[in-house]
Amino acid sequence: MFNKLIADSLSRSPWLYHINTGSCNGCDIELVACLTPRYDAERFGFKLAGSPRHADIVVVSGPITSQSKDRLIRTLEQVPRPFCVVSLGSCPRSGNVFKGSYSVEGPLEKYIHVDVSVAGCTPKPEAIIEGLYQAARILKEKRLAIQQERKEAD
């Protein structure tokens, strides 16, 4: 029962950590807009965390430039499990308008498994909240899977 409570809480209180890998700032503004009184993502328990150690959902925006690639990988290694990765906007998905540039090393899929991908340039706040909400549910499944693994290991 305790395990179920924890898994439930995980989907109700996902804290976001946002990494900008060379985005044009459009997506970043829209993500913050989700937390304003108009959209109020805090209804679902979403909160912006300042440190990757506090993160449950890592939101990546931007096409992943060569300058930010190593930092992205290093940051992702510091996030405690279970966590989800959400790619925000068309940039981390395909490179978008920056595709083919000498300094772009995307897409994000090359470096880590992406759980939810929100498309658009920029995506609407409604779409972002929808995507984050799905990620929160995936978080719960991941936690249940970890518990299953532990049980089998015993």
Place this chain on the structure above:
Amino acid sequence: MELILKALGTLFSVLIYPGFLFVSAVGLLLAGFDRKVLARMQKRVGPPLLQPAYDFFKLLGKETLVPSRANKAVFLAAPVIGTASLAVMMLFLPIFGRAPLSLRADLIVILYLLTIPAVALILGGSASGSPFAGIGISREMVVMMAYELPLILVFLAVARKTGGSELCFSLERIVAWQAEHGPLLFHWAMIPAALAMLFVIPAEVGTQPFDAAEAETEICEGPLIEYSGAPLGLFKLNTAIKMFLMTALFCTLFLGGSGVTVTLGPIWLGAALSALLNTLILLALCLAVTLLCMTLVHAVTARLKIEHLFRFYWTVVAGLALISLILVWLGL
């Protein structure tokens, strides 16, 4: 046999009521109210009332990472020390009447017990070895010094008012005095001290305008930056418990009294009912104080810089407490 019963009783009061379990549940609920009402003040829907509880249980289910540069033992022990001292502190607070633990100098013990969680935060932060934590703990120390002086002045004023020339530091006797002469808040000489105490509460808890030590937008929660999983959850729990304890302390010092006594049926039933009623009254008062001195202030102000915070506490707040102390010493 009697010894075992007594030991069991103490264990019950430390772990369940009014110790750890009770203060955690009430603290998390109070923090939930704070967030909900704050959201309503900003015209938002806001998180559910149980949000802090969800946050706590979620953090229990996350992996605990210890940075390679950290001192592992201190890093992990710090939050536990903080929680333990807070759970013990509740035993000294009488809920309108008797407290499970009572000494001649409760107020002085409480002063020390209140310092321990802040020191635990400083210890944990410095053990993590992060530069952000370094800035955070230096600020935390300044905040501690800032609110400690007014707090001591308030305690002295209360002790002098209730105890006459021999200073009464026993909370039970302070409450008994108030049952006789009316709550201290309604003695006009004590009103400045009550105001000062209302300012001390948010600084002690570390809520918005006075949260320079944990400013998440500039130093990423300072001492907490390297924490994850259960230890982080305990620190969040400590903040919630402090919210309840500080408001309860305010209620005991300034709004104390005999409470209500129910005489109904057998003695144990009456005692249980009156304990329940008194607890509910205390909770309602705590909620009102929380909304007044934390939520409202949070909603209308922005974060103070650390030097402004220090100056504010050592001039305005300490001044208020000092006025009360002088008035009381003059016998008013």
